[in-house]
Amino acid sequence: MSTPLVMFLVFIAITLGITYWASKRSAGSSAYFAAGRQIKGWQNGIAVAGDYMSAASFLGIAGIIAFQGYDGFLFSVGWLVAYLTVLLVVAEPLRNAGKYTMADVLAYRLRPRPVRALASLSTLTVSTFYMIAQMVGAGALVALLLKGSGITFPAAVIGVGILMIVYVVFGGMLATTWVQIIKAILLMAGTFLLSILVIAHFGFHLGDFFNAIGHVTYHDPKGQEVVKDFMTPGLRYKLPYGPLDLISLGMALIFGTAGLPHILVRFYTVPDAKTARISVVWAMVLIGTFYIMTTFLGFGAATIVGPDFIKTHGGTNMSAPLLAQALAGDIFFAFISAIAFATILAVVAGLTISATTSFAHDFWTNVIHKGVERKAGEEVMVARISAFVVGGVAITVAILLGPTANVAFLVALAFAVAASANLPVIVLSIFWKRFNTVGACAGLATGLIASIGLILVSPSLMAVDPPTVVGAARHLFQRPAIFPLENPGILSIPLGFIGAILGTLVSREPSAESKFNELLVRSNTGLGAEKATAH
Amino acid sequence: MPQQARVQPMPPDSTPRDTSATDWDRIAASPEFKDLMSTKKMFIIPAFVFFVVYYFALPALVGYAPQFMATKVIGNINLAYLFALSQFFMAWIIAWLYVKAAGGFDKLAQDIIAKVDKAKGGK
Numbered sequence: 001m002s003t004p005l006v007m008f009l010v011f012i013a014i015t016l017g018i019t020y021w022a023s024k025r026s027a028g029s030s031a032y033f034a035a036g037r038q039i040k041g042w043q044n045g046i047a048v049a050g051d052y053m054s055a056a057s058f059l060g061i062a063g064i065i066a067f068q069g070y071d072g073f074l075f076s077v078g079w080l081v082a083y084l085t086v087l088l089v090v091a092e093p094l095r096n097a098g099k100y101t102m103a104d105v106l107a108y109r110l111r112p113r114p115v116r117a118l119a120s121l122s123t124l125t126v127s128t129f130y131m132i133a134q135m136v137g138a139g140a141l142v143a144l145l146l147k148g149s150g151i152t153f154p155a156a157v158i159g160v161g162i163l164m165i166v167y168v169v170f171g172g173m174l175a176t177t178w179v180q181i182i183k184a185i186l187l188m189a190g191t192f193l194l195s196i197l198v199i200a201h202f203g204f205h206l207g208d209f210f211n212a213i214g215h216v217t218y219h220d221p222k223g224q225e226v227v228k229d230f231m232t233p234g235l236r237y238k239l240p241y242g243p244l245d246l247i248s249l250g251m252a253l254i255f256g257t258a259g260l261p262h263i264l265v266r267f268y269t270v271p272d273a274k275t276a277r278i279s280v281v282w283a284m285v286l287i288g289t290f291y292i293m294t295t296f297l298g299f300g301a302a303t304i305v306g307p308d309f310i311k312t313h314g315g316t317n318m319s320a321p322l323l324a325q326a327l328a329g330d331i332f333f334a335f336i337s338a339i340a341f342a343t344i345l346a347v348v349a350g351l352t353i354s355a356t357t358s359f360a361h362d363f364w365t366n367v368i369h370k371g372v373e374r375k376a377g378e379e380v381m382v383a384r385i386s387a388f389v390v391g392g393v394a395i396t397v398a399i400l401l402g403p404t405a406n407v408a409f410l411v412a413l414a415f416a417v418a419a420s421a422n423l424p425v426i427v428l429s430i431f432w433k434r435f436n437t438v439g440a441c442a443g444l445a446t447g448l449i450a451s452i453g454l455i456l457v458s459p460s461l462m463a464v465d466p467p468t469v470v471g472a473a474r475h476l477f478q479r480p481a482i483f484p485l486e487n488p489g490i491l492s493i494p495l496g497f498i499g500a501i502l503g504t505l506v507s508r509e510p511s512a513e514s515k516f517n518e519l520l521v522r523s524n525t526g527l528g529a530e531k532a533t534a535h
Numbered sequence: 536m537p538q539q540a541r542v543q544p545m546p547p548d549s550t551p552r553d554t555s556a557t558d559w560d561r562i563a564a565s566p567e568f569k570d571l572m573s574t575k576k577m578f579i580i581p582a583f584v585f586f587v588v589y590y591f592a593l594p595a596l597v598g599y600a601p602q603f604m605a606t607k608v609i610g611n612i613n614l615a616y617l618f619a620l621s622q623f624f625m626a627w628i629i630a631w632l633y634v635k636a637a638g639g640f641d642k643l644a645q646d647i648i649a650k651v652d653k654a655k656g657g658k
Contacts, residue, residue, distance in 0.1 A: 070615055074594065077622045081590045084626055087633060088579050207610045214611040233615045234601040243598020250594050254587070277637060284630050288623045517563035524571060525644040527562075527651065 045282020065298020069230030421447030443500025
């Protein structure tokens with residue numbers, strides 16, 4: 001049995017043990033969906049970091065820096081700075097005024113059924129797209145890491161899918177939280193070790209490291225040797241549209257992170273708003289440290305391993321594991337691979353629980369049954385069943401797409417929907433008295449449609465491929481893109497806000513306005529906020 | 536408080552401190568609450584505007600003035616990398632300042648809650 005496989009199995013055994021422990025503590029809605037609101041600030045902070053640092057950031061950003069240098073590091077910056085929006089604007093009011101989902105805050109003073117139905121649709125869209133991207137990545141990665149062990153892409157996808165369903169169905173939010181915590185600690189430890197090894201490789205002289213980045217050598221597709229300074233900006237984002245795309249990406253990150261359902265649900269797991277605030281700060285310390293270290297991961301891979309070698313040994317996503325192998329051999333390669341696997345598993349589990357919470361709490365209980373749970377435990381049971389459905393859909397779609405599918409756009413789409421549909425309505429419902437149901441529905445619908453529509457006609461899905469590109473790697477529409485940017489945020493976020501504002505202005509809803517003061521006082525003082533439950 | 540039975544149409548109305556609807560308007564109009572809101576706004580709005588401007592300066596400068604940002608500062612480390620790195624410290628400093636300021640918000644909020652409890656004849 002290969003070493004990576006043994007390490008995977010150890011991680012799986014530990015997390016299943018936690019799931020068993022958590023399963024005895026997950027009776028009742030508050031325990032199942034919000035871990036009884038008893039998670040400590042530092043624990044939730046680590047879990048937020050774990051939920052957020054996906055394989056896209058660990059493997060993806062390291063790969064982009066290894067191939068395109070400095071421009072890849074710009075991703076790292078945006079992923080941290082985005083947390084200031086979470087900290088300053090969203091986390092505390094949400095914790096004070098909500099219960100399990102972001103829709104709780106919207107439903108407070110608006111007509112609950114239409115608002116929850118659309119918010120739930122938007123949540124499911126974000127979670128499912130993000131999950132499919134992670135699953136395709138997971139399948140490709142596991143199949144690659146365990147090459148020779150007979151584990152194929154579909155088997156890897158099914159394995160990841162079943163594990164995530166088990167965590168969520170049996171362990172609920174409590175198990176998911178601890179899976180995130182363990183994964184985040186592993187990821188930080190692995191990244192830290194890898195960074196130290198990179199610095200040690202240059203004799204602990206940072207100057208030498210940065211000098212080496214100044215002349216990264218590789219071969220272009222025509223076989224010509226190229227020497228480039230990877231510290232120089234502009235290797236990825238070139239004029240005319242590059243800079244705009246970069247700004248658009250920044251907008252999706254800065255305004256989208258605060259609308260990501262799997263991050264928002266985490267703030268309901270702590271006892272109060274003050275603890276929610278502390279957990280954001282903990283998350284920022286970890287996330288910031290991690291993303292600064294991508295300097296060593298990415299540039300280390302570029303200088304020590306080299307783009308040529310990475311390209312022929314699994315491609316960009318393998319940059320970090322290959323760096324580990326080059327620096328400390330097969331055991332460390334196995335360790336870093338196991339961390340990548342843990343990362344994917346934890347993130348898909350977090351996405352699954354946010355999707356099922358929204359379906360069970362928003363759609364089933366509040367939209368279909370008008371807020372009344374017909375018998376005790378129904379809401380949790382619906383969530384458990386929907387975890388199977390969500391997991392099944394993600395597994396099926398990921399297998400149909402296959403390991404070579406271009407899925408990076410799904411992550412861009414998830415952030416764009418979160419920023420364009422979710423954030424405008426959250427912010428307006430907290431801060432604008434005049435805001436009403438028509439506005440919320442118009443904002444959610446406009447943001448959702450604009451994001452999906454613009455991605456469909458963007459270069460991610462619309463481009464003319466040379467005949468050498470075959471199968472799932474080909475673009476969906478073989479024609480020049482209509483919208484020139486890969487990230488729709490710069491257009492779809494303003495559209496989401498405009499939709500919400502225009503919708504509001506064409507109608508009047510006195511009940512929404514009269515409840516504004518209540519929401520304002522509740523969200524700012526914590527008066528009447530949901531309490532932690534005793535076990 | 537049985538949690539399962541509390542899945543009610545929003546807003547939940549069985550939390551211990553809940554007061555009748557008219558009270559919310561009175562609290563919202565009280566000088567203490569107005570003080571809390573203006574204290575919060577005095578920190579949050581400038582902090583938000585500052586970080587958004589500081590952050591978007593990075594993609595704008597790197598995107599539209601890559602030559603200038605490639606200016607070397609220490610060894611091979613250039614302006615672009617230093618500016619990107621400074622963003623991390625900017626985020627951490629604002630977060631730290633916010634936590635300090637939020638301690639003050641908490642005090643003001645607690646005073647408001649205490650006053651509500653007292654008006655209701657204690658908790």
